[in-house]
Amino acid sequence: MAASCVRLFAKVGWRVLEPQSHRPGGLSSLVADAALLGTRRAVGPAGARLRSAGLVAGVRGGGRALGCAVLLGGGLGLYQAARCSVQRHLAEEESKAPRAGLQLTLYQYKTCPFCSKVRAFLDYHGLPYTVVEVNPVMRQEIKWSSYRKVPILMVDGDVQLNDSSVIISSLKTFLVTRQTSMTEVLRCYPEMKSLNERGKEVTEYNNKYWLMLSQEETQQLYPDKEEQKEEMKWRRWADDWLVHLISPNVYRTTGEALASFDYIVREGKFSTFEGFFAKYVGAAAMFFIAKRLKSRHNLQDDVRQDLYKAVDDWVAAIGRKRTFMGGDRPNLADLAVFGVLRVMEGLEAFNDMMNNTKVRRWYRRMEEAALNHEGRH
Structure with a gap:
């Protein structure tokens, strides 16, 4: 889930920063998808449509600034996802160590x-x-x-x-x-x-x-x-x-x-x-x-x-x-x-x-x- 969010935010940011003529399919659908990804579970389908509509309007008024913000958010999200993954891996390896808790x-x-x-x-x-x-x-x-x-x-x-x-x-x-x-x-x-x-x-152990x-x-x-x-x-x-x-x-x-x-x-x-x-x-x-x-x-x-x-x-x-x-x-x-x-x-x-x-x-x-x-x- 975290990786999916990061990838989508990065795509949105790059689309915002691209010239209008190079944006295939329009920016509105991408931003709406990003909004839906973050809000679908919290507010349901109807709420998701309202929030996506508001976000699209904001993009039309200040696209380039929003693109920078989204890229920055995506980068931070990627950093946090990688950090959590490394910490989880280290915790799993530590839990496998036989000396942990061996009395x-x-x-x-x-x-x-x-x-x-x-x-x-x-x-x-x-x-x-x-x-x-x-x-x-x-x-x-x-x-x-x-x-x-x-x-x-x-x-x-x-x-x-x-x-x-x-x-x-x-x-x-x-x-x-x-x-x-x-x-x-x-x-x-x-x-x-x-x-x-x-x-x-006597008790013996042959092996x-x-x-x-x-x-x-x-x-x-x-x-x-x-x-x-x-x-x-x-x-x-x-x-x-x-x-x-x-x-x-x-x-x-x-x-x-x-x-x-x-x-x-x-x-x-x-x-x-x-x-x-x-x-x-x-x-x-x-x-x-x-x-x-x-x-x-x-x-x-x-x-x-x-x-x-x-x-x-x-x-x-x-x-x-x-x-x-x-x-x-x-x-x-x-x-x-x-x-x-x-x-x-x-x-x-x-x-x-x-x-x-x-x-x-x-x-x-x-x-x-x-x-x-x-x-x-």
Whole structure:
């Protein structure tokens, strides 16, 4: 409607300014049409005829001045129509942004490497979230959930995401697709329950390292097919190998075990009694559990060497020509490895790793990327 008005007013103006001999069909009909367009709905057919007649008489008395006025009005109308169209388009695009109104609540243990992975992803992408620190003894904060592990991410208060890699894959899928709801994304990651070698029921997600994208979206995110394979390989490596090096290294000696539990109690959610019990009894228990983990995963007597080798293997995979495994920006593998390693900060194992491997430059750059939310755009 606005565009039609603008076009008609422009035609009227030019006809007024033309010499009389060049006006095909007469000006009266055009002006009458303009009047009818603006008044038909307001005053009805009879009123429209009266107003058009008056406007025709005015034109005959001062045509050129009226033509200028009509042209000016038409130009202003065109400007307003274009302005409204642009504003409406911007509003529609903003409403499609997945971060608008997305409410995220993360149930976690701060010192858990899997929880740290999720925080690394959320921080890097600039997704605001609320943290609920779970008491690791009673776990009352997640008593409402049949899934009794952390991390748990609640989306908009009613969609529950479990497992750190599923959380990351589903959120990334949501951010890329933009048109799909989180509920629909979650259907692509069905739970599969089975019994492990000890007869305990476990929940697994076979496709948790996949992003559920169209062919076009996959091509845009991974121009080279090998990039996607590499990312998935190292995300799996972080879960299946790197994370199992953390406990044997931070509980390597009784002194390190005490320092680690002092950090856990300080950063976690414990009562005074629970904190005291966890620090001394828990440290002693984890010292012996770390020994069992070393045997289970076939680690060397000096578990630091396994940590150093793993970290240097990661740096070698990135290579000298890339800042991150994702190139100029971190990919999901970068965020996973960074999240796992970050839980050792402030402990002896972390300092030894930084001093005896080549990971420092990459790690500090990852810190900066997460702190500045560089993945927002």
